[in-house]
Amino acid sequence: MYSKILALLSFGVVSSWAWAAGSPVKPIRPIIPNDTYFTSQWNLHNKGPGLTPVGQSQVQGPDHAHIAEAWSLLQELGLADDVQDIGRSIRLAVIDDGFDLQHEDLKDKFVAVKNFGGPVKANNLFSTSPNNFHGTLVTGLAAATADNGKGIVGVCPGCRVVAARMGGDKPAGSIEKYYEKIFDWVMEQNPDVINCSWGPDPSTTPAFAKKLIDRLAREGRNGKGTVVVFASGNTGQDFTWNHFANYPGVVTVGASNSKGERHSFSNFGPTMDVLAPTSGGKSKGKQLVDPIWTTDNYVAPDCLKPGSRPSPNCSDMAGWTPYSNMAGGDSWEGRYSDRFSHTSSAAPIVSGVVGLILQANPKLTAAEVQKVLQDSADRIAPADAKYDEDGFSMRYGYGRVNALRAVALAYEMGGKKLSHELKARIDVTTPCTRGNCWKAPFH
Structure with missing residues (x-):
């Protein structure tokens, strides 16, 4: 029974x-915040297969990362007063192509910003020619404000954001010096975690990646190490060419779907850490499959009169979904997108979970945070993954990230104990996929 x-x-x-x-x-x-699109953010909390409440898109299965339950556990443990507070002491850096600093769900989150690319719009950090918005999409998934009655909620709703805008074109001179310049500035901002939803130039050497990541581990967070998260990539191939993602000290993230299966495009390799639930960018008819809601760049078009609604003839052209009539509480405003996908959107889920882990136990080193992610992940699709005796799979890593179990493990690693009753409640909420989920090491 x-x-x-x-x-x-x-x-x-x-x-x-x-x-x-x-x-x-x-x-x-x-915890169910009042953000407009939260009920459709199945990657954070999933009630099972069916149509999303907003947008009427299809969610195939019941799998998710147990984010909303992790928020609840942090509150039960007395580590957060409300969902908006979760991660407020955490500085989450995003290195990407462009950020909407004025976005209603992000504008209060940025604590440091810098442009390492070409021209941007006045008082903002993105360009519309070319149209770069990837950083806004990534940042929303990791850290959008919670419970403000607007848009979406990020995994780490209270996290403070450090934004470094990369240029779209390859810079003149050494690409490694360019990366070093960006990471040097980011490190000066004292980040706890750095999200990189991009792949480096193929000319980047293993020696450079090692030097950079070792320095982050040695100097970041007052010697405890800054956690670096990289997307594994989307070509369905071995990522060993990517000397950042392939470095053991980096948390490398692949992509899974709502059925708890690895997306076939998700790159794989010997240093894969975890998968995170996201979309594959597919649709069935007019319905998106496993859509991922997040923040999007917005510029009010000059033709739009106060009180009127945008239309194909008068539309915001700044973001990912121009001309789109998206359903939802604010009808169509162009400030949100349900079309983000692939490992670029999986990585910020894990970066946000790192914020939750450090909320539960700020004393953890970067290496310990990486171990927590590995040891608390769910071993999804075991027949396909073929996990070895250590619980590792080249294609699945240690499984799909589980924020609830990650918070529980991090808390106990701080020398505090969860009650037997609370452990039982966690087991009921997210059944254990390992031989013993309460005995470390788990693999």
């Missing part, structure tokens, strides 16, 4: 009281 109930829970069927070991155990209830 117990195993049957756990199976139902894993598919989102049982949501109230369940029984474990003969005693009533109440699952960890997710």
